[in-house]
Amino acid sequence: MPSVATETVALLQELVKIESVNPSLSPKGSGEKEVAKFLEGFCRERTLPYEFQEVTDGRSNFLTWVPGENPDKRILFIAHMDTVPIDKWESDPFSGEQKEGRVYGRGSCDTKGSLAAMLMALVSLGERRPKSTVVVAASIDEEFRKIGARAIAQSGLTYDAAVVGEPTDLELVVAHKGSVRWQVEVEGVPAHTSKPHLGVNAITGMAKIVLALDELNHALALRAHPLVGSPTLTVSLIEGGIELTTVPPVCRIWIDRRLIPGEQPQQAIQEVENVLESFREGGDKFKVRSLLPALEDPAPDSAESSKIAAVAATACADIARTGKYIGVPYGTDASQLSLVGIPCVVIGPGSINQAHTNDEFVEIEQLNKAVEIYQKIMLNY
Ligand SMILES: [Zn+2]
Numbered sequence: 001m002p003s004v005a006t007e008t009v010a011l012l013q014e015l016v017k018i019e020s021v022n023p024s025l026s027p028k029g030s031g032e033k034e035v036a037k038f039l040e041g042f043c044r045e046r047t048l049p050y051e052f053q054e055v056t057d058g059r060s061n062f063l064t065w066v067p068g069e070n071p072d073k074r075i076l077f078i079a080h081m082d083t084v085p086i087d088k089w090e091s092d093p094f095s096g097e098q099k100e101g102r103v104y105g106r107g108s109c110d111t112k113g114s115l116a117a118m119l120m121a122l123v124s125l126g127e128r129r130p131k132s133t134v135v136v137a138a139s140i141d142e143e144f145r146k147i148g149a150r151a152i153a154q155s156g157l158t159y160d161a162a163v164v165g166e167p168t169d170l171e172l173v174v175a176h177k178g179s180v181r182w183q184v185e186v187e188g189v190p191a192h193t194s195k196p197h198l199g200v201n202a203i204t205g206m207a208k209i210v211l212a213l214d215e216l217n218h219a220l221a222l223r224a225h226p227l228v229g230s231p232t233l234t235v236s237l238i239e240g241g242i243e244l245t246t247v248p249p250v251c252r253i254w255i256d257r258r259l260i261p262g263e264q265p266q267q268a269i270q271e272v273e274n275v276l277e278s279f280r281e282g283g284d285k286f287k288v289r290s291l292l293p294a295l296e297d298p299a300p301d302s303a304e305s306s307k308i309a310a311v312a313a314t315a316c317a318d319i320a321r322t323g324k325y326i327g328v329p330y331g332t333d334a335s336q337l338s339l340v341g342i343p344c345v346v347i348g349p350g351s352i353n354q355a356h357t358n359d360e361f362v363e364i365e366q367l368n369k370a371v372e373i374y375q376k377i378m379l380n381y
Pocket residue numbers: 084110143355356
């Protein structure tokens with residue numbers, strides 16, 4: 001019989017070999033389907049129950065579980081199957097190659113490493129029965145709109161707590177930021193650039209707005225959450241104009257606003273509206289409007305005072321000498337689960353510094369410790 005550690009590495013390598021780039025981020029991406037199919041085979045071989053939960057266009061979450069002693073209590077372990085696209089890799093991004101104590105490949109740390117560790121923690125429970133029913137979910141679409149986690153949150157099945165797998169270097173994350181993203185559009189009046197006074201320049205108008213939003217970003221620094229720090233606002237994309245000799249009639253920007261626990265997406269949008277309102281009331285001739293948000297993902301409530309955080313802290317301390325409560329600036333599936341009141345912690349092997357980068361990898365030592373941490377939580381919650 002191969003050891004759990006050997007099996008975990010092999011499982012992760014298999015998962016990395018299956019390309020599962022989120023199709024909303026790259027039209028060439030295959031999505032999660034083949035990963036879910038592979039997991040079906042994995043569960044069949046081990047006679048674990050499983051279920052596909054279709055979310056959209058043939059893209060399904062995959063769930064497997066082990067019943068607990070207490071039928072009324074349920075804990076969710078969730079890691080996503082989709083990955084971000086690949087850019088300039090030195091090596092094959094889907095090799096799953098093992099070298100120097102690491103497994104390489106797209107998704108190895110974000111978050112197929114967590115997924116492999118959760119599944120192996122579940123499988124290697126063996127005869128031991130967890131207190132609560134343990135559900136391991138492989139979700140779709142975390143990297144875009146998190147509709148997989150939302151479907152799990154809204155499936156009607158209730159969960160008492162959740163452990164979200166993301167690369168935290170096995171640190172225990174109890175709070176993180178959320179985000180809201182939307183566009184602002186300035187409308188001007190086109191004219192020949194030989195007579196620009198006949199037009200209204202949308203780019204110039206937007207330039208003033210962009211600078212005002214930068215000031216708003218500075219003002220946000222005065223607000224802070226003890227674990228995740230301050231909210232931020234970034235103007236991340238801009239496009240405008242139609243050709244070289246026309247006064248630009250339109251200019252658009254994308255805003256990426258990171259939310260701290262307690263801030264609502266609509267509140268953040270309203271703060272930008274207040275800035276826009278000052279331009280509407282001023283002497284400028286352009287029109288300005290906000291478009292409907294593409295993403296509204298509030299920060300989850302901090303899990304500091306929850307039972308899952310306490311149980312996870314003990315497991316992290318025993319196995320990895322981590323477990324201090326920390327906060328991080330990025331988002332996870334926890335935001336969707338928190339919306340229905342599930343307290344969530346985020347723990348996983350690998351570093352966020354490797355996520356989304358070229359030559360992504362995960363340390364095998366961390367991978368194996370993650371199996372132990374997850375299993376300890378499964379047994380003790
Ligand atoms: Zn990611």
